[in-house]
Amino acid sequence: MPVYEYEHLEEPCERGLVFEETQYMNDLPLTTCPDCGRPVRKVFGAPRYLKGQKSNAELKDLGFTKLVRRDDGIYENVTARDGESKIMDRRKPETFPHLHKTIQD
């Protein structure tokens, strides 16, 4: 079953600003949060499948950096750590992930 990411458009609740929801392929996208009922929108991107794939949070814990292409030359750093830019613009080096801080070996 695919897992989709949703983003609160207003105040986030305990699920966090962005949360994951498991849905069937044919389900309509959520428009409100199942917990707080406030409006949400589906985060653009391919759904993740539970089996054999790690969540972004797991990747982050393991020290990986994952970039998801959002537009031409624009990537979302879905494992952004403190002080890192959530959006990486290929033309702006200051938005690049801080790899020197995370690679230790």
Ligand SMILES: [Zn+2]
């Ligand atoms: Zn909510």
